[in-house]
Amino acid sequence: MNDAWLVHGVEALKGLGLNYAFVLDAGERNAFVRGLGVTVLLCLWTIPCSLAAGVLLAGMTASGRAWLARPARAFVEVTRNTPTLVQLYCAFLVLNMLITQQLRDWGAGQNPFTPFVWVVIVVSLHKGVFHAEALRAGIEAVPATTLEAARSLGFSRRQLLVRVELPLAARFALPSLVNNLVDLVKMTAVASAIAVGDVTYEAIMIWTQRDNVLELLLLILAWFGLLTWLVSVAGRWLEQRLRMPGYGQ
Numbered sequence: 001m002n003d004a005w006l007v008h009g010v011e012a013l014k015g016l017g018l019n020y021a022f023v024l025d026a027g028e029r030n031a032f033v034r035g036l037g038v039t040v041l042l043c044l045w046t047i048p049c050s051l052a053a054g055v056l057l058a059g060m061t062a063s064g065r066a067w068l069a070r071p072a073r074a075f076v077e078v079t080r081n082t083p084t085l086v087q088l089y090c091a092f093l094v095l096n097m098l099i100t101q102q103l104r105d106w107g108a109g110q111n112p113f114t115p116f117v118w119v120v121i122v123v124s125l126h127k128g129v130f131h132a133e134a135l136r137a138g139i140e141a142v143p144a145t146t147l148e149a150a151r152s153l154g155f156s157r158r159q160l161l162v163r164v165e166l167p168l169a170a171r172f173a174l175p176s177l178v179n180n181l182v183d184l185v186k187m188t189a190v191a192s193a194i195a196v197g198d199v200t201y202e203a204i205m206i207w208t209q210r211d212n213v214l215e216l217l218l219l220i221l222a223w224f225g226l227l228t229w230l231v232s233v234a235g236r237w238l239e240q241r242l243r244m245p246g247y248g249q
Contacts, residue, residue, distance in 0.1 A: 019212040028206050035202030036223060042119060042188040042198060043227060047181055049124035054131025054177075055166065061132065062139050062165065064157055076129040085190050088122045092194045119191040127184040134176035138169030171242050178235030182228045189224070199223055 006023055013020050022028040060072035079087070096118060100111040113121075142165050150164045170177070192201035203216040 018215050018218075019210070020215055022206050022210055022212060022216075028209075031197075031202045032199070032206065032219075035197055035199035038116075038191075038196065038198045039188060039200075039223065039227070042116075042123075042191060042196075043185050045120045046123045046127070046184055046188060047231075049120060050127040050181075050184055051131060051177070053124055053128025054135055057128060057132035058135035058139065058169070059161060059166065061136055062161060072132075076132055079126055079129045080133070084123065084126045084187055085193060087126060088119065088190055088193060091122050092118045115194045115196045116191070118194065119188070119196055123184065123187055123190070127180055127187065130180045130183075131177055134173040134180065135166065135169045137176070138171070138173035139165045141172045142168045174235070174239050174242060178232065178239070181231050181235065185227045185231055186224055189220075 060068040
């Protein structure tokens with residue numbers, strides 16, 4: 001019955017000039033669905049990892065210690081001013097090769113860094129620097145009176161950063177952070193460049209065998225549109241829940 005429903009749907013879309021015959025092929029259909037799942041997994045990994053990287057970099061730049069702030073500042077400048085795809089190629093084709101060679105020389109076995117892991121690392125760090133910049137702006141927006149009150153309670157510089165500045169900065173920067181996460185979801189499409197089987201890669205594999213580029217691109221657009229919409233909805237919910245009356249709300 002399900003096959004009959006698929007056939008009917010494919011024929012109906014064919015009447016509109018859209019060729020979705022690939023869904024009738026079990027292998028291609030399963031590969032495409034698997035690609036959808038890989039894209040979701042990339043999002044589930046890169047979102048928390050990028051936020052963690054952003055908090056770490058923001059903390060380092062705002063630490064007041066030159067030996068932490070200067071390397072973090074340099075990393076932010078280099079990372080945000082170079083393309084994500086170039087960074088991914090450098091990581092996968094250069095660093096990955098060097099690690100593999102070194103492990104081989106040590107007789108330590110296979111390289112544990114798979115293409116999927118490299119995508120998570122590169123995309124998380126790339127978007128993490130933008131999170132760090134948003135948090136830095138949030139830290140600078142913390143009222144001086146709030147900081148003075150915390151100092152009067154005997155807070156150290158570290159306690160001031162961890163307990164006061166970063167929590168308040170995250171609330172101030174939340175709209176920018178959500179916008180960064182929406183962009184991050186779209187950025188995961190670069191995974192196809194190193195043959196990670198996300199939805200973009202699987203679609204490319206299908207349309208090289210069939211003349212249905214437009215149809216698959218429409219599906220990719222719809223899928224990323226759904227994922228970014230979910231992130232936006234979650235972000236708006238957090239903004240409402242964590243908003244602070246009296247601070248621009």
